[in-house]
Amino acid sequence: MKDILNEIIAHKRNEIAAQKNSIPYSLLERELADCHLPVYSLKDALLQSSTGIIAEFKRRSPSKGWINQHANAGNATKGYEVAGATALSVLTDSTYFGGTLADLQHAARQAKIPVIRKEFIIDEYQILQARLSGASAILLIAAALSIEETHRFIRLSKQLGLEVLLELHDEKEIEYTSLETTIIGINNRNLGTFVTDLKKSYRMVELLPRDAVWVSESGISNPETVKELRKAGYRGFLIGENFMRSANPGASLEEFIKGVLQ
Template sequence: MKKDILHDIIAQKQIELTQQKASVPESALEEMLDGRPADGRSMKKALAESRVGIIAEFKRKSPSKGWINRDANPLEVAEGYVRSKASALSVLTDEPFFGGTLKDLANIRKAVEVPVLRKDFIISRYQLLQAKLTGADAVLLIAAALSPKDCFLLAQEAHNLNLEVLLELHSEEELGHYNEYVDMVGINNRNLGTFHTDVENSFRMAGKLPKDAVRVSESGISSPETIHRLREAGYQGFLIGETFMKTPDPGKALSDFIKRLDL
């Protein structure tokens, strides 16, 4: 029987949330938000209007590969991504499995003007409040980690906080998680149970997605040729992390990648 990594991640996330809420109650987060500007940058608009469409990700490690770039400086990487014309940034904020923190997101937000996505395993309104407080413009909701009802409620609450929603799907069975509060639909080419990656999953799912959805292909994209094919299939966003983060200079790796796109 294959190990279900997603199950382990969610179990750990529930433990973390219990500890965080005991330390800083949800009501305290709400008080911190009171009076703050509500508006954020639109990741949906950035992707729809971009010729590149790359969401460049800051990611130190993964459950399947271990450390990818343990000592990466979030500010240096983010600024390099922006100089290289990333349309948006994704910041992993899960620490045990991906080596990220909310501090990474907060620091990156202060340094860049492009939209920033909080990428985590969000199962609670508490995490949406954290995302808003640290400056995220959008949040990832993962269908495999949520019931359709919980997905709807979290997406609705994200909009109440002026956060855009990227809904991540992997299979046709998860299409029922799509709802009116979803701004972008991501197809994860990585199975979160086994972490096996197959970019063809985006092509299999393309024709099953709502026709007016801003579509994002996630994981396993390592060549410009794949992006050209994905664009032909209707995708406007391309979330890429490991391809850049495994190099000594992720920003330069992105720049070289975009030059090869020959737009």
């Protein structure tokens, strides 16, 4: 079976190389000196929320194809915030997910809640891009990185004022956690095959650091699932496709939150 994650990472390396040729790393560093965009704590937002919904803006996926091809990032994410999202997640990969850095910028420019850059981050360059685009946090995928790279990227993120959502996929990746890791996501979707298994979040409970904030990602389409996962110890729930298939993602989220609070 084709390993989609490896394919994406290989493509991402070429993509970043081209971006660096166009806009050098040194230029991003100079721009950061004048960057005063606000950041909002993802960890605090999740701990203080009664729902913990991280509403995601995603136009397409490798497994499902186009979900909402012509969706406007600014409109959709504003609708999410008005509906009561705890935080926002914005896909910025173009080739496989139909997203752009401009989507992140549109969302972050108007949001008063944390915005996560969801991307296949394999280079410091992308972390600088995230900060300059207004993100408050980034996603790091353990399966795409070595332990040394993960810790190095976490340290750089902290220097820039960004929080990190560290994404794990199975028990073998628990070694990626450290005292630096305060927000840990469990992706219920296998990024090699894109098969989803919600039981993965429950299986990982006994292995996760108790002082970290836990986020369950992918495959959540029912408010009752959120209630059960909260009982298991999760405080964040990253949901995108369930809302993005609607003509009005914000209204879809609003109804979902009502179900969680009932």
